[in-house]
Amino acid sequence: MNCTRAKSLLSAYLDRELAGEQMLDVQQHLRECTPCAVEFESLRRVKQMLSQTPVVEPDADLLRRTQEAVFTSKPAKLTKSPAAGLVAMASALAAAVLAVTAAQNTPHSPAAVPALRQVEAKVSPMVVSGSDPLGGYAPVIPASVRRD
Amino acid sequence: MIASWVRTFVQGREDRRPLFERLMTESYRQAFNMALRLCGSSTEAEDLVQETYVRAYRFFYRYDETLPFVSWLYRIMVNIHIDDVRRRQRLRTVSLDQSTGTGGSWEVGDKNALADSALMETTLEEPLQLGLKSMNPEFRTAVVLADVEGMSYEEIAEIMDTSVGTVRSRIHRGRRQLKEYLERLYPGQYEVTA
Numbered sequence: 258m259n260c261t262r263a264k265s266l267l268s269a270y271l272d273r274e275l276a277g278e279q280m281l282d283v284q285q286h287l288r289e290c291t292p293c294a295v296e297f298e299s300l301r302r303v304k305q306m307l308s309q310t311p312v313v314e315p316d317a318d319l320l321r322r323t324q325e326a327v328f329t330s331k332p333a334k335l336t337k338s339p340a341a342g343l344v345a346m347a348s349a350l351a352a353a354v355l356a357v358t359a360a361q362n363t364p365h366s367p368a369a370v371p372a373l374r375q376v377e378a379k380v381s382p383m384v385v386s387g388s389d390p391l392g393g394y395a396p397v398i399p400a401s402v403r404r405d
Numbered sequence: 406m407i408a409s410w411v412r413t414f415v416q417g418r419e420d421r422r423p424l425f426e427r428l429m430t431e432s433y434r435q436a437f438n439m440a441l442r443l444c445g446s447s448t449e450a451e452d453l454v455q456e457t458y459v460r461a462y463r464f465f466y467r468y469d470e471t472l473p474f475v476s477w478l479y480r481i482m483v484n485i486h487i488d489d490v491r492r493r494q495r496l497r498t499v500s501l502d503q504s505t506g507t508g509g510s511w512e513v514g515d516k517n518a519l520a521d522s523a524l525m526e527t528t529l530e531e532p533l534q535l536g537l538k539s540m541n542p543e544f545r546t547a548v549v550l551a552d553v554e555g556m557s558y559e560e561i562a563e564i565m566d567t568s569v570g571t572v573r574s575r576i577h578r579g580r581r582q583l584k585e586y587l588e589r590l591y592p593g594q595y596e597v598t599a
Binding site: 307 | 422425430433434438442451454455458459462548551555557573576580583584587588596
């Protein structure tokens with residue numbers, strides 16, 4: 258193993274995050290190479306200093322203030338970007354359009370068809386002018402209008 | 406339909422509130438110390454802790470109780486911290502550009518104000534903390550999680566939402582930056598010789 262390769266693995270070696278064979282290779286290299294051994298020792302010291310940093314006791318009031326912030330904050334206040342609100346509105350609108358389209362595409366149940374035909378014939382004579390492409394059944398022509 | 410979904414969601418969140426309160430009480434000291442290492446001052450750390458828990462509660466329905474709460478919380482904290490540092494860097498760049506562009510004057514810091522604020526809060530001014538502060542936020546986060554929190558590379562990768570290889574590289578480069586910083590500013594004190 259050369260120095261460039263060994264140096265790139267020193268931290269992982271220090272943290273025992275290398276596979277067994279690599280661990281042995283780095284270990285062997287450190288025995289033979291003084292500059293790499295010095296580099297390893299300085300990294301080990303940095304890690305040791307960080308691991309010994311003292312635990313700081315937070316302000317006595319921090320928990321209460323944090324609870325207050327968490328349980329009294331409203332979702333609207335937390336939304337920093339106005340774009341998020343627009344996205345939510347657009348999603349709701351898209352869902353509504355989809356729901357209406359789906360409802361229009363759904364064929365009426367066979368049991369309801371005769372009743373619907375009667376209602377349509379009474380309410381809208383325009384139904385005789387052509388078939389309804391979304392209806393799924395043939396138009397009804399009222400007897401009063403039929404010429405045959 | 407949407408209203409009923411929102412009602413169910415809010416109700417579900419309220420049902421889990423006691424659990425969240427318990428987890429918060431158990432973890433806030435550790436979270437504060439992690440935030441302190443990332444930010445360097447207690448005021449900024451407290452802000453980071455509060456924002457982290459607010460966001461954690463908002464997304465608490467996504468938390469899997471079988472996994473460690475602190476790791477999940479750190480993931481949120483790290484994201485907030487890195488975003489915040491990036492935003493401040495952008496703002497600083499804009500403000501400097503504007504100042505030179507319009508010929509405006511530079512603001513001179515008030516030394517007394519700095520001294521006062523230093524007295525009022527716990528600022529980790531020791532060389533190590535200054536060194537951490539000089540690093541980029543990704544390197545700092547990886548190093549703090551590994552060396553202060555003692556987490557494995559896999560756990561760090563999970564928290565930082567990246568690969569183990571990237572974590573390995575960030576930790577190594579971060580430690581080297583820290584080592585070089587200490588050796589440059591405090592020669593003889595931190596230098597290791599053969």
